[in-house]
Amino acid sequence: MAQITLDGIGHTYGGRAAKTDADYALKPLHHIWEAGKAYALLGPSGCGKTTLLNIISGLVIPSAGRLLFDGRDVTRLPTEQRNIAQVFQFPVIYDTMTVAENLAFPLRNRRMPRPQIEARVSEIAAMLDLTKDLGRRAQGLTADAKQKISLGRGLVRSDVSAVLFDEPLTVIDPALKWELRSKLKAVHRALDLLMIYVTHDQVEALTFADRVVVLNDGRAVQIGTPAELFEKPEHTFVGYFIGSPGMNFLEGTIEGAGILVEGHAITLGAAYPGLAAGTRVKLGIRPDYATLTEADGLPVRVRRVDDLGRKRLAHLSLGGQPLVATVPNGMAVGDGEARLRLDPARMHVYFEELRVEGKPL
Numbered sequence: 480m481a482q483i484t485l486d487g488i489g490h491t492y493g494g495r496a497a498k499t500d501a502d503y504a505l506k507p508l509h510h511i512w513e514a515g516k517a518y519a520l521l522g523p524s525g526c527g528k529t530t531l532l533n534i535i536s537g538l539v540i541p542s543a544g545r546l547l548f549d550g551r552d553v554t555r556l557p558t559e560q561r562n563i564a565q566v567f568q569f570p571v572i573y574d575t576m577t578v579a580e581n582l583a584f585p586l587r588n589r590r591m592p593r594p595q596i597e598a599r600v601s602e603i604a605a606m607l608d609l610t611k612d613l614g615r616r617a618q619g620l621t622a623d624a625k626q627k628i629s630l631g632r633g634l635v636r637s638d639v640s641a642v643l644f645d646e647p648l649t650v651i652d653p654a655l656k657w658e659l660r661s662k663l664k665a666v667h668r669a670l671d672l673l674m675i676y677v678t679h680d681q682v683e684a685l686t687f688a689d690r691v692v693v694l695n696d697g698r699a700v701q702i703g704t705p706a707e708l709f710e711k712p713e714h715t716f717v718g719y720f721i722g723s724p725g726m727n728f729l730e731g732t733i734e735g736a737g738i739l740v741e742g743h744a745i746t747l748g749a750a751y752p753g754l755a756a757g758t759r760v761k762l763g764i765r766p767d768y769a770t771l772t773e774a775d776g777l778p779v780r781v782r783r784v785d786d787l788g789r790k791r792l793a794h795l796s797l798g799g800q801p802l803v804a805t806v807p808n809g810m811a812v813g814d815g816e817a818r819l820r821l822d823p824a825r826m827h828v829y830f831e832e833l834r835v836e837g838k839p840l
């Protein structure tokens with residue numbers, strides 16, 4: 480198990496030198512991934528997740544920067560010299576072998592003594608609910624079961640620098656996905672391995688990872704815990720991409736201790752001395768912290784109410800700008816005029832798409 484250092488790692492395809500930031504498929508990134516932690520690389524299609532994963536596995540040699548495993552420069556080392564395990568989208572197993580033989584394969588290759596192999600195989604099988612299938616041939620098992628074997632093969636070695644997962648739940652039946660997602664989290668806790676998991680599914684990323692790397696257009700826009708991504712998105716993209724629905728963003732200008740949005744003064748929960756009056760900013764607030772109210776509040780127009788069973792969400796317009804708010808239990812609401820309360824403690828201010836840290840009042 481290692482610590483992985485991304486020291487200015489960036490990549491352009493086709494051997495082109497990057498003239499501007501836009502030339503990078505992955506823009507240069509500095510970060511240290513700690514041993515024993517689970518990281519998810521999350522973002523929409525084409526954002527650079529696979530490029531970053533392939534740089535770590537050795538499939539792609541980055542055009543900029545250095546990659547260090549425990550301080551050792553591995554930037555140009557081939558995959559087989561990096562001591563990593565990989566789990567792909569589709570099962571990679573031997574159909575003619577039994578489940579136990581498949582799980583044991585990476586250990587036998589390294590000439591681990593038989594009693595240790597047996598102990599480790601039964602430990603991993605138990606974690607993935609494969610114990611009852613250990614003696615069966617892999618051939619004829621369902622795609623779900625085969626992918627579980629692949630996961631097991633990726634996890635069976637305890638001496639790897641990292642385990643890389645590339646959208647490993649793609650072939651898993653949706654009903655089983657929930658179960659396997661939390662199982663992987665439990666496996667991670669038990670095994671103390673550095674895991675890196677690529678996905679475009681935020682639920683998968685947030686359930687699995689200690690830290691999520693959110694990528695957009697080749698840039699790591701935030702690396703944080705699931706709670707940080709939710710409560711303090713550092714970039715408007717993170718606010719919009721994390722959460723369902725995403726964060727509301729209202730455009731306005733700094734005015735005294737607040738923001739003027741469509742002629743309405745909204746008082747902020749912190750001071751922003753670095754932002755001069757008249758500066759154009761965005762006010763970010765999650766739908767959970769924007770609530771319709773019977774009493775005073777911002778005048779809004781209700782366009783639609785979605786009843787999600789456990790909560791209701793109102794789609795509103797504030798002087799033409801759309802936003803989503805929570806409807807309190809028991810409150811009657813129809814189309815038309817309504818009042819809205821925004822929790823000042825949960826507001827964030829964004830200048831040129833980046834969050835500005837406010838000073839406590």
Ligand SMILES: Nc1ncnc2c1ncn2[C@@H]1O[C@H](COP(=O)(O)OP(=O)(O)OP(=O)(O)O)[C@@H](O)[C@H]1O
Pocket residue numbers: 492493504522523524525526527528529530531679
């Ligand atoms: N072999 C390649 N040659 C040229 N450009 C590439 C190559 N592979 C990826 N790209 C480009 O690099 C950018 C990042 O792609 P990448 O595959 O890393 O994204 P991704 O987030 O993994 O997407 P997906 O979820 O669709 O797999 C994209 O613009 C893509 O078109």
